Amino acid sequence: MSEFIPSFDEKKIEKKWQDIWYSNRYFNANDYSEKEKYYSLVEFPYPSGAGMHIGHIRAYLSLDVISRKRRMEGKNVLFPIGFDAFGLPTENYAIQNQIHPRIITDRNIKTFINQLKSAGFSFDFTRMVDTTDPKYYKWTQWIFLKLYEHGLVYKSKTYVNFCPSCKVVLSNEESQGGKCDRCDNDVVQMEKDVWFLKITDYAEKLLKGLDELESNSRIRMEQEKWIGRSSGAYINFKIANEEETLRVFTTRPDTIYGATFMVIAPEHHAIEHLKDKIENLDEIKAYQEQALMKTEFERIELAKDKTGVEIKGIKAINPITNKEIPVFISDYVMITYGTGAIMAVPAHDTRDYEFAQKYGLEIVEVIKGGDISKEAYTDTEQGILVNSPLIDGLSVEKAKEKIISILNEKNIGEEAIQYRMKDWAFNRQRYWGEPIPIVYCDDCGIVPVPYEDLPVTLPMVEKFIPTDTGESPLANIDSFTKCSCPKCGKEARRETDTMPQWAGSSWYFLRYMDPHNDKELASKEKMNYWGQVDWYNGGMEHVTRHLIYSRFWNQFLYDIGVVVHKEPYKKRTAQGLILGSDNEKMSKSRGNIVNPMEIINEYGADTLRTFVLFISDYEMSTPWNDSGVKGARRFLDKIWRMFPNVTDEVGYSKDLERVIHETIMGVGDDLENLKFNTAIAKLMSLVNEYNKQEKVTRSDYEVLLTMLNPIAPHITEELWSMLGHETLLVFETYPEYDESKLVKDEIDLIISVNGKLRDKMVVENNLDEEKLKKIALGREKIQAFIEGKEFVKIIVVPNKLVNIVVK
RNA sequence: GCCGGUAUGGUGAAAUUGGUAGACACGUUGGACUCAAAAUCCAAUGCCCUUAAAAGCGUGUCGGUUCGAGUCCGACUACCGGUACCA
Structure with missing residues (x-):
């Protein structure tokens, strides 16, 4: 041991074990193994040119630790990785640098894989998927066609955010504040014919399925809110002296006696139907145009100041009071929610109240309890109905029921459910995405590409710059657009829009089970074996859209008999953000980005892993702290330096036995509950205990290495082999604790007076109450x-404390 | 606005069913080793008074429940996240 060095050469060790693990494919999942399966899933990365981010490390570490632990527990673990590689940043980079996105993507993926390996992640790298690979997106297109076949795809006009300078259609996130994300020019609203997926058909199922998903309440609530179910009623309001009826949705049918006017969205079709009767049509038209010009942003910004125009020449009839009431158009009513028309009850809705105040409209109180001369009274808990002959004196709850049955009887309305969630706009006018497998034929109209012609591949062209019209760059490529109609064979034109980035990620977890299958998206046998994802970790920001979209696709595929589980995920968790050391979100512009590769180069992957897990509660966001990294390295060095003090003795040291069993229990529980920080603290304490001893036994040392292995796999593997083991630590069994060894002989007794700590002492375990009282009262200090x-x-x-209460 | 979350030393943070507040680290200070430095080891480290001990104070603010509150209840403040005229 004379040449033993007091610190380890992390570069040498880490390279050595990574080579052994990855070349022997020790982390590969085995289809149909006899062992019990375990499927852990992390959100696959977008392979940006910047490479791996510190956030990826945190996001993937939790399940890397769990997967490594599961293997040690004898499970057949599927822990895959892949790349969600379609997307705008690559396309922009490609245009700027005149390099094809394919080349950039391949290059970035290669770098990313190397970085993942240098962090020691135990992914099965043979199951990698790449959403931009035609062998993969063939099945993304296949699912699209299945959705189409089952009536869940439709085309409809909508307004999109268009940047005239970049010539691209932007998402709401990319056009915040009405400015283009990239060039800062004003975004305009452009009418487009857009593909939609009818996810709203699955709203109820998606909501119900949440019961089966194990997750914390925050994750669940965000999804529930996103789906946004609300129950109420449809009520039909006749237009006086006309055939036209205005149908409204309301959650408060009980307040119908207070409905003193109506409001319809500027886009509402009734305007067109009634245009001959409208006296101020010009004014209405002007308002409509003005509303259309506003971006979504402006409509929200101006929310406080309600605008609107009364539609003169028509009146609606309140079907319960039979009174004539005025009808307005206003952009505070959205065409996209409910029926695009509301019955306004100013006394009990803040928005209607504001509107009524501004335009001097009648406000009738129908719920007792508030002061409607000051503000709308919206309490539904305690309110009692007034001024409502048919339902006077009833509670809100009872009144709702009764009014709905009256609506039914009179055939003027019925109970109804509405969802906030909207259908999924399923296209982008871009090159770097999955082509939508649709053909337009002059004779046959919209024709889906036959399944056997899939995939519709992206053409490998030199130029893929945007068109002036907001169409996809594909529209300029004749070799792509020109095709023959699958139905009649006549010359036809291909759809040039591509799918949104959410498409490929909506089913990737299925592909991992059978990634090389060219006959189906994944075989039934393999999906049967691997079943559901047991544990899915990812970002809080994907809890709504990605999670809901992928659950939707899975449920659909289940309904048509392609997959075997209704819900794809059993359990979902989310890591907290790592902020810059300035406590701000990491960003290039703030210059506070931490590059994980720099930490790996300076301290090694084990140190980075240990520190990132130790930094804070896994589910909370926390600022980065450079100097803390040294502490993690110091901890690993301490274990390394302990090596010469390890004896050949088998069995735990007597003095350490209890603390070892305690640590096994504590660390195990902590890891399962994502409490990596306290798990590491417990291991640090154990090491401190070991260091108080002159020697530790081989068993003492080995159990420490085994527990630490999922967290710091390289150094533990090296020390394990230095102990003379021929087999790898990753194949060892995870330690178990012995309950009987946890019992303490002595305990610290706390003695307090009036709840304040005054004395403490060590006493025998399990003394009875009388003895403890006697001991406590006998203390001099007390x-x-x-x-x-x-x-x-x-x-x-x-076994804890004695509190003496005196006056 | 609404819905969540969070608030604890100089810093990151711990704290089981209400029962020793500050585990574990970082940093700082002092000491050992060294020609010296780094590394390492040892000691101290919530605040206040003090040579020291003891006492006192202390978990965002105010109040309550309790023998006992970081933890439970009520009111409030700040920050972070989500959402946004959803009828």
Whole structure:
């Protein structure tokens, strides 16, 4: 041991074990293994040119630790990785640098894989998927066609955010504040014919399925809110002297007596139907145009100041009071929610109240309890109906029921459910995405590409710059657009829009089970074996859209008999953000980005892993702290330096036995509950205990290495082999604790007076109450505190404390 | 606005069913080793008074429940995240 060095050569060790693990494919999942399966899934990355981010490390570490632990527990683990590689950044980079996105993507993926390996992640790298690979997106297109076949795809006009300078259609996120994300020019609203997926058909199923998903309440609530179910009623309001009826959705049918006017969205079709009767049509038209010009952003910004125009010449009839009430158009009513028309109840809705105030409209109180001269009264808990002959005196809840049955009887309305979630706009006008497998034929109309002609591949062209019209760059490529109609064979034109980035990620977890299958998206046998994803970790930001979209596709595929589980995921967790050391979100512009590769180069992957897990509670966001990294390295060095003090003795040291069993229990529980920070703290404490001993036994040392292995796999593997083991630590069994070894002989007894700690002492375990009282009262220190005071009572918590209460 | 979350030393953070607040680290200070430095080891480290001990104070603010509150209840403040005229 004379040449033993007090610190380890992380570069040498890490390279060595990574080579052994990856070249022997030790982390590969085995289809149909006899062992019990475990499927852990992390969100696959977008392979940007910047490479791996510190956030990826945190996001993937939790399940890397769990997967490594599961293997040690004898499970057949599927822990795959892949790349969600379609997307705008690559396309932009490609245009700027005149390099094809295919080349950039391949290059970035290669770098990313190397970085993942240098962090020691135990992914099965033979199952990698790449959403931009035609062998993969063939099945993305296949699912699209299946959705089409089942009536879940439709085309409809909508307004999109268009940047005239970049010539691209932008998402809401990319056009915040009405400015283009990239060039900062004003975004305009452009009408487009757009593909939609009818996800709203699955709203109820998606909501119900949440019952089966194990997740914290925050994750669940965000999904529930996104789906946004609300129950109420449809009510039909006749237009006086016309055939036209305005149908509204309301969650408060009980307040119908207070409905003193109506409001319809500027886009509402009734305007067109009634245009001959409208006296101020010009004014209405002007308002419509003005509303259309506003971007979504402006409509929200101006929310406080409600605008609108009364539609003169028509009146609606409140079907319960039979009174004539005015009808307005206003952009505070959205065409996309409910029926695009509302019955306004100013007394009990803040928005209607504001509107009524501004335009001097009648406000009728129908729920007792508030002061409607000041504000709308929206309490539904305690309110009692008034001024409502048919339902006076009833609670809100009862009144709703009764009014709905009246609506049914009179045939003027019915109970209804509405969802906030909208259908999924399923296209982008870009090159770097999955082509939508649709053909337009002059004679046959919209024709889906036959399944056997899939995939419709992206043409490998030199130029893929945007068109002036907001169409996809594909529209300029004749060799792509020109085709023959699959139905009649006549010359036809291909759809040039591509799918959104959410497409490929909506089913990737299925492909991992059978990634090389060219006959189906994944075989039934393999999906049967691997079943559901047991644990899915990812970002909080994907809890709504990605999770809901992928659950939707899975449920659909289940309904048509392609997959075997209704819900794809059993359990979902989310890591917290790592912020810059300035406590701000990491970003290029703030210059506070931490590059994980720099940490790996300076300290090694084990140090990075240990520190990132130690930094804070896994589910909370936390600032990065450079100097803390050294502490993690110091901890690993301490274990390394302990090596010469390890004896050949088998069995735990007597003095360490109890703390070892305690640590096994604590660390195990902590890892399962994502409490990596306290798990590492417990291991640090154990190492501190070891260091108080002159020697530790081989068993003491080995159990430490085994517990630490999922967290710091390289150094533990090296030390394991230095102990003379021929087999790898990754194949060892995870340690178990012995309950009987946890019992303490002695405990620290706390003695307090009036709840304040005054004394403590070590006493025998399991003393009875009387003995403890006696001991406590006998203490000199305690005597001083109770002397001359009136004794009230004494409280004993066995094996913990004695509290003496005096006056 | 609404819905969540969070608030604890100089810093990151721990704390089981209400029962020793600050585990584990970082940093700082002092010491050992060294010609010196780094590394390492040892000690101290919530605040206040103090030579020291003891006492006192202390988990965002105010109040409550309790023998006992970081933890439970009520009111409030700040920050972070989600959402946004959803009828």
